[in-house]
Amino acid sequence: MPEFPRVDDALLQRLDVPIPRYTSYPTAPVWSEKVGRRAYSAALAEAGKRTEAPLSLYLHIPFCRERCSFCGCNVVISRSTAGADAYLGALVREMDAAAELLGDRRSVSQIHWGGGTPTFLEERQIESLWTAITRRFRVLPDAEVAIEIDPKVTTLSQLTLLRKLGFNRMSMGVQDLDPAVQEAISRIQTAEKTREMLDGARALGFRGINFDLIYGLPRQTPASWARTIAQVIEMSPDRLAVYAFAHVPEVRPNQKRLPLSELPRGADKLELFRIAWEAFTSAGYRPIGMDHFARPDDELAEAQARRALTRNFQGYSVRAASDVVAFGVSAISDVGGVYAQNTHSIARYKDAIADGELATERGFACTADDVRRRGIITQLMCNFHVDLGASAAQEFGGELARLGALEAEGLVSVKGAEIEVTPLGRIFVRNVASIFDAHLCVGQRLFSRAV
Ligand code: SF4
Numbered sequence: 151m152p153e154f155p156r157v158d159d160a161l162l163q164r165l166d167v168p169i170p171r172y173t174s175y176p177t178a179p180v181w182s183e184k185v186g187r188r189a190y191s192a193a194l195a196e197a198g199k200r201t202e203a204p205l206s207l208y209l210h211i212p213f214c215r216e217r218c219s220f221c222g223c224n225v226v227i228s229r230s231t232a233g234a235d236a237y238l239g240a241l242v243r244e245m246d247a248a249a250e251l252l253g254d255r256r257s258v259s260q261i262h263w264g265g266g267t268p269t270f271l272e273e274r275q276i277e278s279l280w281t282a283i284t285r286r287f288r289v290l291p292d293a294e295v296a297i298e299i300d301p302k303v304t305t306l307s308q309l310t311l312l313r314k315l316g317f318n319r320m321s322m323g324v325q326d327l328d329p330a331v332q333e334a335i336s337r338i339q340t341a342e343k344t345r346e347m348l349d350g351a352r353a354l355g356f357r358g359i360n361f362d363l364i365y366g367l368p369r370q371t372p373a374s375w376a377r378t379i380a381q382v383i384e385m386s387p388d389r390l391a392v393y394a395f396a397h398v399p400e401v402r403p404n405q406k407r408l409p410l411s412e413l414p415r416g417a418d419k420l421e422l423f424r425i426a427w428e429a430f431t432s433a434g435y436r437p438i439g440m441d442h443f444a445r446p447d448d449e450l451a452e453a454q455a456r457r458a459l460t461r462n463f464q465g466y467s468v469r470a471a472s473d474v475v476a477f478g479v480s481a482i483s484d485v486g487g488v489y490a491q492n493t494h495s496i497a498r499y500k501d502a503i504a505d506g507e508l509a510t511e512r513g514f515a516c517t518a519d520d521v522r523r524r525g526i527i528t529q530l531m532c533n534f535h536v537d538l539g540a541s542a543a544q545e546f547g548g549e550l551a552r553l554g555a556l557e558a559e560g561l562v563s564v565k566g567a568e569i570e571v572t573p574l575g576r577i578f579v580r581n582v583a584s585i586f587d588a589h590l591c592v593g594q595r596l597f598s599r600a601v
Pocket residue numbers: 213214216217218221222223225265266267300323
């Protein structure tokens with residue numbers, strides 16, 4: 151396994167700027183209210199004509215029992231599960247509206263329940279939501295059916311039910327196992343609880359079990375972080391997502407509660423990623439994309455080796471369908487080149503659905519150029535390689551010239567129309583991808599920094 155590349159301070163300063171994560175292209179700040187319900191309805195109806203192609207479904211469960219101060223998600227804090235019934239009713243009505251527009255196109259290769267905390271729901275609520283999905287859509291036998299869980303609020307009984315229903319993938323929020331860091335981010339979760347959920351999920355037959363970790367949190371030190379990583383390696387999940395903490399208090403006011411002076415930044419933050427990278431690769435994990443790791447026999451590692459890895463809002467995948475139909479407050483659909491995001495307000499969401507409308511609030515209709523650039527950015531972010539094709543010089547003359555500067559820094563190697571991201575460039579792959587972003591300056595201050 152190659153060593154973690156050396157990054158000198160001057161290079162880090164030049165590249166550690168606010169930059170998108172490219173979970174979509176064009177990125178969300180470019181979207182507008184001009185693309186709303188009507189555009190999304192038309193996209194669903196058009197998508198319905200592609201009857202053979204399977205769909206990805208995303209369901210957003212926004213509820214959490216407590217607000218973690220680092221959180222960047224759209225959540226509703228509640229102690230009681232009773233209030234979720236009305237929300238689940240709205241989700242089902244939204245599914246009906248989308249299914250009607252989709253006509254006969256109902257087979258599904260990927261389902262993802264995210265949040266918030268999907269296991270905030272009671273078992274009866276989980277079961278009825280699953281039944282509602284399977285009454286409207288045909289889940290393919292080899293579908294990837296994933297759920298995000300918060301070990302603090304999840305029970306083994308819930309895991310058993312989920313597995314019985316057909317869930318086969320799981321991602322758990324872990325972030326950091328150090329008590330001082332957990333206190334700083336208002337998220338107390340013992341290693342024992344995390345291990346109990348992991349062992350339970352494994353025994354039930356879940357595969358591709360993922361831990362989410364975050365580096366750059368307050369009070370993380372190289373020593374404390376190395377201890378967390380060692381504990382995680384000992385537990386041995388199948389996959390790891392090691393995210394850079396996105397500090398965006400303008401967008402997420404709850405982050406204003408974090409002790410700012412204790413946030414690692416710049417070279418200190420990158421050092422935390424180096425510690426994780428070296429420990430996980432030494433333990434046999436393969437680096438995947440920008441910030442993930444997987445066991446060599448995991449399907450993500452195998453797909454990346456074939457340059458066949460892909461990615462959508464839910465993360466890296468080998469089964470991501472071309473169209474993602476999303477349900478729930480703030481959920482983002484991606485259908486036939488149209489991004490459509492539902493309202494962030496739970497009240498507005500319920501009102502729209504009660505009126506028999508879709509709850510789209512803003513979106514973006516991609517042009518052919520956007521679709522082309524999106525394909526290039528996805529290739530770079532997932533497989534660290536792209537072939538721009540025979541017309542590269544005419545289509546992307548300006549981009550190739552700007553890539554020359556990154557090549558001189560050692561981030562990419564360009565041979566004719568082929569771009570290969572180097573090991574150093576993998577750390578800054580967002581910067582490499584941004585060369586192909588034709589909309590970049592819009593809303594740039596809202597993005598987190600590259601490291
Ligand atoms: S449990 Fe997850 S989604 Fe909920 S507040 Fe904490 S970090 Fe955010």
